[in-house]
Amino acid sequence: MHCLRNYIIRRIFLGIIVLFGVTVITFTIARVVPSEPAARWVGPRATHEQIEMAREHLGLDQPLPVQYWRYMRDLVSGDWGVSIRTHQPVLRDIRAFLPASLELCVTGMLMAIILGIPLGVFSSVHKNTFFDHGVRVLAIAAVSLPTFWLGMILQLLFFKELGILPLSGRVSMDVRWMMPFESITGFNLIDTLIAGNFTAFVDVSRHLILPALTLAAYPLGLITRMIRSSMLEVLGEEHITVGKAYGLSRRLIIYRYALKNALSPTLVVIALSFAYSLAGTFLIEAIFSWPGLGYYAALSIISVDYPAIMGVTILIAALYVFLNMAVDIIQALIDPRIKLGK
Amino acid sequence: MSTDYILNIRGLQVEFNTYIGTVKAVNIEELNMTKGEFLGLVGETGCGKTVTSMAICGLITGKGRIKAGEIYFDGKDLLKITTEQADQIRGKKIAMIFQDPTSSLNPVFTVGDMITRIIRKHKKVNRKEATRLAVEAFRRVNLPTPEQVLNQYPHQLSGGMCQRVMIAMALSCDPKLLIADEPTTALDVTIAAQILDLIKSIRKEMDLSLLLITHNLGVVAQVCDRVAVMYAGNVVEVAPTSEIFKEPLHPYAHGLLKSVPKPGSKGKKLAMIEGMVPSLLNPPNGCRFHPRCPHAREICKTDVPPINSYGNRRFAACHLIPELKKEII
């Protein structure tokens, strides 16, 4: 057990170092942008003295390393700065917008996993059949779709032509006005259930379908391909032949013995695509007017709101790092060879 | 006839379809084993011994197919039974152990997992009983602390221990036929010797027939009652071990046995068989060995040699044996 604990500690340590590097880069990028944050803070008709005062207030008159140190110190203690645009604490802004993005990502990833794994397994077992070829084409196509285009096509299809799904937003106007529900967790699916508001639940779900589907496309392709190729590799290994030689049922061999081996690399793909989709919510939120982190980040970028930009970037990068770490650790738990430091 | 034999292979032809043509891997006229017999199947790499064992266990997949033939096991033709029937036989009546023990076990499951499942399936007992039987099986192959071994992973065990696990798994359901494909090749000499002793001791306890596949003649000499020599997909000679070592009839068998270095032959050039194994895409006409045979005649190049009996369940496939017998001795 020692080895496992050491491995985890080492991994976390590495993650923290990487995170530091991330903050340095983000900080440098944000500060190097040639614009005048102080002026934006005060507003368009500011006098010179007001701008100077703002600069001092925001600490922009200090040398860069000092600014970085101050920023990191505040960050760790929970103060993520104040948004130049909204004049609200960045952390509060983020907390307001994050759940929408998370809900989208989680739903999309679940769709991708629930569809992708069975498709990949089935495809690998029926290699070179019509079905297999079809799945492979589907997977490659899914990975080649431009997200923004897919979203629009889905809108054209399901909203314009078929009229069965809403165009954008998280919730319909009428539901919002006539049957509002309390936003406790920020996850509409959960909140509507807590409030017992079934009509709202249906409405919210309908709004979630298209964006989640758009988001699910890329991970679906990746997951299907990864599971398929992993399974193919495992199925060629000797221990599978041994299982067959002893008359064990095909189902047992495929779904238990082979799949567990194949899941390990797939987990990596799943985590990576989750992180990727978190960053890619940008495009989807733009298309579907989804009020999430991407929307907030877009506004921040346009108004060069560097505390907000920093905050969002660090959050997403931190999630990314965290996910990678979690994957390594889960892999160690699943695959006993890593656990005991082969 | 068939009731005396535990295994009777007749006219077996196995082929593989590849990009460059069809590989005619195995072409066995007849090969049989009686109950309780230990038969060694020897030959160079690529002569078809593993393919034969795979055919018996029904493991020919992918681009390979069994073109023709019958494999009678305990009276039933294995090539004509359904998948369900095959699943019943595999593991229960016929068990197989493979060459590399560490890769024969699933790396992400404990070694106990597969053996308990096999026992549960074939003996139809519950998990607790299966675990008990597994521990017993481990004990029978002299694995120390069998209960603990059950919960260990393959990479935690040495090669020798893994092979014992495989043997335990093979014997756990009291099979009638055990096929061992190069069981000691991946192990070092001392461990190999232990495994061979184990196999010999098992014989005393169980009513078991063994098909031992190897390219190592020393192993055959230690363990087997009879030896079948394969070359390029054919069985060229079958004989009781003592007789073939004393007086091999087929030129290939002769060359094979002569090429084993003996103590006291220091300084002498190693004997070898000229030439190389033929490509099985286009095997030579007539006798497949004729390009390399020092005694080859015209008839060898055109006619497939007949399989003649030479006494005590001894067969050889060569046109020239009666003449050669005079020369060799």
Next chain:
Amino acid sequence: MTTNLDKKFNSLAYQFHLLRSNKLTFIGCAFILLLIIVALFAPFIAPHVEHARGGVDAANMFQPPQVEYPFGTDEAGRCIFSRVVVGSRISLGVGVFTIGLTLLIGVPLGAIAGYAGGVIDEVVMRITDVFLSFPPLLLAMAVTAMLGPALTNVMIAIAITWWPWYTRLVRGQAVSLRERAFVEAARAIGVTPLKIVGRHIIPNCVAPIIVQGSMDFGFIVLTSAALSFLGLGAQPPMPEWGLMVSSGRTFFLTSWWVVTFPGLAIFTTVLAFNLLGDGLREIMDPKTRGL
């Protein structure tokens, strides 16, 4: 000693046979060739070339697809077909240039890191870790925002985002190669490390680089289209496909063709490269060949 059998399996004919027998890869290859031809002869293929260079025709706004305008016209009356055809030059050019830049940065760095080992290796690996821990799109956006919205900046940004993958790839190869006999021999003769890296190590990495590169080409086209869509890349009136989708966004519900065809162009291009990359990978990796 290679036998006849070995020669047959390594021959070009066999590789081509594999390529041909994998119909999907073949389709991808064929499409890429088509794309290259279209890009080369764009001015001759496009019926209304001037529309791709800024010409407008306000009288013919929002024409649905018809004989005169196969893909319809956009909000400035420009022929979408012509713009898509000319836009192929941009997309291919961006891909080639970006990959070139990425390789220029990533490959030497990886080779040096892998060959030198020690501190240099550690430092380079940590740097790649940091870069790789950024979601690619995010980093590209950040760099583009910093440098200013322009197509060239997009290419630089993507190269900055992508080089770590190649560094990792090459470094791995370099590490395994540096112990090989021929490298030691070169060292013994006194060949300078730089020459060893350049002459021996890098050429041996060509195969995996090609596979990775062809797979990445699609992603690069996708990312640059996404960035242009966000307004960070190509600027109007460039007929860049992503930009076309973005400008058409306001009207797409009424004029579906404005968005559908440029996006379709992106999709099929990326698809073709992904098919090719996938097929190349299968050829190079004997495990998945399944003889």
